[in-house]
Amino acid sequence: MNVLVYLIPISIFLGGLGLAGFFWSIRSRQYDDPDGDANRILTGEYDDHPKE
Amino acid sequence: MSEVQISACPACVAAPAAEETAHARDVRDTRFVLSLPAIYCAACISGVERELIKQPGVRAARVNLTLKRAQVEADEDVSVDDLISALTRVGYEAYELDAGAISATETDRKGRAILTRIAVSGFAMMNVMLLSIAVWSGASDVTRDMFHWISAAIALPAIAYAAQPFFGSAWTALRARRLNMDVPISLAILLAGGMSLFETMESGRHAYFDAALSLTFFLLAGRYLDYRTRSVARSAAEELAALEVPRVTLTDGTVISIKDLAKGALVRVVPGARVPVDGIVVEGASELDRSLLTGESLPVEAGVDTIVSAGEVNLTGPLVVKVTAAGEDSSLHRMADLVAMAETSRNKYTSLADRAAQVYAPAVHLLSLAAFIGWMMATGDIRHSLNIAVAVLIITCPCALGLAVPAVTTAASGRLFRAGMLIKSATALERLAEVDTVVFDKTGTLTEGKPELSNLKDIPPHARSVAMALASGSAHPLSAALYEAALAADITPSALTDIVEVPGQGIMGRLGDVNVKLGRAAWVDAHALSQTATYLKLGKEAPIAFTFVDHLREGAMEAVAALKAQGKDVVLLSGDAPAAVADIAARIGIEAWDAECLPAAKALRVAELTRSGRKVLMVGDGLNDTAALAAAHVSISPASALEATRVVSDMVLLGKTLAPLGEATQVARSATRRIRENFAIAAGYNMIAIPIALAGFATPLAAALAMSASSITVSLNALRLKGKP
Numbered sequence: 001m002n003v004l005v006y007l008i009p010i011s012i013f014l015g016g017l018g019l020a021g022f023f024w025s026i027r028s029r030q031y032d033d034p035d036g037d038a039n040r041i042l043t044g045e046y047d048d049h050p051k052e
Numbered sequence: 053m054s055e056v057q058i059s060a061c062p063a064c065v066a067a068p069a070a071e072e073t074a075h076a077r078d079v080r081d082t083r084f085v086l087s088l089p090a091i092y093c094a095a096c097i098s099g100v101e102r103e104l105i106k107q108p109g110v111r112a113a114r115v116n117l118t119l120k121r122a123q124v125e126a127d128e129d130v131s132v133d134d135l136i137s138a139l140t141r142v143g144y145e146a147y148e149l150d151a152g153a154i155s156a157t158e159t160d161r162k163g164r165a166i167l168t169r170i171a172v173s174g175f176a177m178m179n180v181m182l183l184s185i186a187v188w189s190g191a192s193d194v195t196r197d198m199f200h201w202i203s204a205a206i207a208l209p210a211i212a213y214a215a216q217p218f219f220g221s222a223w224t225a226l227r228a229r230r231l232n233m234d235v236p237i238s239l240a241i242l243l244a245g246g247m248s249l250f251e252t253m254e255s256g257r258h259a260y261f262d263a264a265l266s267l268t269f270f271l272l273a274g275r276y277l278d279y280r281t282r283s284v285a286r287s288a289a290e291e292l293a294a295l296e297v298p299r300v301t302l303t304d305g306t307v308i309s310i311k312d313l314a315k316g317a318l319v320r321v322v323p324g325a326r327v328p329v330d331g332i333v334v335e336g337a338s339e340l341d342r343s344l345l346t347g348e349s350l351p352v353e354a355g356v357d358t359i360v361s362a363g364e365v366n367l368t369g370p371l372v373v374k375v376t377a378a379g380e381d382s383s384l385h386r387m388a389d390l391v392a393m394a395e396t397s398r399n400k401y402t403s404l405a406d407r408a409a410q411v412y413a414p415a416v417h418l419l420s421l422a423a424f425i426g427w428m429m430a431t432g433d434i435r436h437s438l439n440i441a442v443a444v445l446i447i448t449c450p451c452a453l454g455l456a457v458p459a460v461t462t463a464a465s466g467r468l469f470r471a472g473m474l475i476k477s478a479t480a481l482e483r484l485a486e487v488d489t490v491v492f493d494k495t496g497t498l499t500e501g502k503p504e505l506s507n508l509k510d511i512p513p514h515a516r517s518v519a520m521a522l523a524s525g526s527a528h529p530l531s532a533a534l535y536e537a538a539l540a541a542d543i544t545p546s547a548l549t550d551i552v553e554v555p556g557q558g559i560m561g562r563l564g565d566v567n568v569k570l571g572r573a574a575w576v577d578a579h580a581l582s583q584t585a586t587y588l589k590l591g592k593e594a595p596i597a598f599t600f601v602d603h604l605r606e607g608a609m610e611a612v613a614a615l616k617a618q619g620k621d622v623v624l625l626s627g628d629a630p631a632a633v634a635d636i637a638a639r640i641g642i643e644a645w646d647a648e649c650l651p652a653a654k655a656l657r658v659a660e661l662t663r664s665g666r667k668v669l670m671v672g673d674g675l676n677d678t679a680a681l682a683a684a685h686v687s688i689s690p691a692s693a694l695e696a697t698r699v700v701s702d703m704v705l706l707g708k709t710l711a712p713l714g715e716a717t718q719v720a721r722s723a724t725r726r727i728r729e730n731f732a733i734a735a736g737y738n739m740i741a742i743p744i745a746l747a748g749f750a751t752p753l754a755a756a757l758a759m760s761a762s763s764i765t766v767s768l769n770a771l772r773l774k775g776k777p
Contacts, residue, residue, distance in 0.1 A: 012179055026164055026168060035117040043095070
């Protein structure tokens with residue numbers, strides 16, 4: 001059962017990674033326009049001069 | 053839950069002057085918000101953005117498809133009208149929105165805060181559940197204690213952060229010596245956390261960390277659904293308000309905000325515009341459409357010294373109006389007292405959820421107290437008794453109840469929003485479901501307030517051509533309708549000379565050497581009919597009347613038919629003349645109607661119906677309907693209504709058509725049924741779980757299973773609403 005010493009921290013760390021990712025997605029306003037984002041991916045136009 | 057307002061500019065609070073400079077900077081950094089009601093696809097997004105970027109001076113443009121809006125960053129010299137006309141040219145309907153009125157929804161802090169809390173509690177719940185599986189499947193002694201300690205380390209901080217909204221609301225309620233749903237919730241969460249910590253320290257067998265967390269998680273999910281429904285409704289309502297940009301044009305051509313207008317100022321009102329203030333005409337002659345205020349469909353004459361009220365529409369000639377009252381003091385706000393009185397009676401309505409909570413909260417506390425005392429007396433073991441009391445509290449906790457209502461209202465209001473209907477009040481759906489009588493207003497609600505020529509076939513052919521030629525030169529609604537009807541009947545206009553429009557009277561011209569006139573009865577020496585009409589005089593011939601009927605609003609027939617099919621009584625109350633009301637009632641199939649109703653009479657009729665035990669749905673748009681709308685059990689107004697009217701309505705029809713009315717009552721009925729079913733499901737789970745908990749057989753595993761199963765069942769039941777018409 002000693003393996004738990006590694007496994008539990010690893011599982012919590014991975015979960016925390018997911019949580020951090022979710023926070024990032026909220027912060028970067030990815031839920032402001034879900035319909036628009038779903039449609040933008042389908043547009044056939046390409047932005048040749050994207051901002052950095 | 054009270055939000056602390058944090059100023060973005062601390063200096064502003066200290067020095068009001070600083071605020072002014074800060075705002076001045078905002079205005080210079082022009083940022084337009086456009087409403088784009090017709091966009092729906094990927095091509096629209098790029099089309100609108102490309103078109104906006106092409107305009108000189110526009111630095112950036114971004115479309116939000118969810119809100120159907122575009123934000124534009126542009127230089128100071130860019131005019132919004134240019135952007136709108138550019139978009140209209142390429143086929144996208146666009147309106148300017150008052151950026152100040154809708155900025156609040158942009159930084160949607162509260163929604164994000166709830167989402168963050170959901171994420172934290174969800175993350176903690178999953179981890180603790182994983183650890184608990186080991187305990188449930190038989191870990192013992194040191195291993196179990198270790199798992200419990202790790203769970204505690206995850207759960208306690210997560211609860212302290214995520215459950216704050218419940219603690220806050222429960223504390224506010226307790227301080228006011230009330231009980232709300234959040235009191236048993238907070239108590240359950242705190243007791244479960246505290247008891248589990250104690251058990252862990254004593255290396256006991258049962259810890260409820262996972263239950264405390266899943267309780268928090270499911271309830272937060274319910275909160276979020278509730279919040280979203282409200283914020284969507286609020287932002288759409290704000291959008292409607294923002295569409296009315298309150299500006300007036302002074303006689304010297306300057307455009308100012310209505311707030312800065314002083315009494316005695318002279319305001320110019322062009323034909324086709326709404327009169328923005330109360331006042332007296334000092335110059336010009338025209339006709340006024342008062343239908344929004346009184347329900348009359350017949351325009352009235354206006355000349356020097358005519359008293360005009362805010363909300364009337366100027367039809368033919370330009371007017372200069374001397375302001376007697378503007379904004380808050382104007383007649384638009386005069387009915388505020390009537391409305392406020394009626395509102396208080398409706399605010400007494402307690403929703404199903406509140407009624408459930410009133411029974412539920414004390415029952416839960418008593419039950420768990422009884423369990424504690426009972427076990428105390430039977431065994432004398434405090435720790436064991438407390439454990440059972442906590443188990444009862446957790447198992448009865450209103451997880452499903454907290455989700456039952458928000459899940460259904462979210463599904464229902466989402467469906468109605470797509471059908472073109474906006475729900476503003478939280479309890480409106482439940483009230484709509486109880487309705488058995490529907491009262492309609494006529495002008496502007498069942499009809500579009502737009503006339504339609506009704507007797508073209510009775511008119512001699514030569515008169516048709518002359519009338520068409522005269523009508524083509526005017527923007528008056530009757531002329532426009534006449535011209536349209538003649539055009540549809542393939543009539544060729546006769547060649548006239550010297551066509552002159554006499555504001556407030558009519559149009560005159562010459563056919564060869566015969567004088568021809570089209571206009572008001574008195575002006576052409578005709579005998580005025582009792583219905584809307586205009587009169588044509590050819591030289592010395594007897595005047596010919598062109599009669600008009602109101603154009604029915606789209607979907608009015610369907611809505612009335614659907615409501616009648618559902619067994620509801622339909623009544624028509626109008627401020628218009630009896631002949632016009634009778635005509636509409638007959639065309640649409642309403643037997644019960646009343647004409648020439650004053651605003652107070654309408655409200656009285658609605659109140660009478662209410663007293664006789666009816667639940668009245670009032671549908672109206674005018675200022676004369678406002679009191680009746682407020683007095684009714686539930687009220688709906690079209691988007692074309694005045695702002696004051698929309699404010700008192702529980703629901704707003706976003707499109708032009710009335711057709712969603714029939715669907716709305718059905719959706720409301722089925723939503724209320726779902727809410728009741730959900731309560732029954734939750735009660736059913738409790739019925740099984742409470743005896744088990746009272747008997748002391750409830751383990752953390754049983755609690756987790758009961759909670760998740762009931763939450764999922766009620767959510768699925770709520771979603772059923774979406775599929776079935």
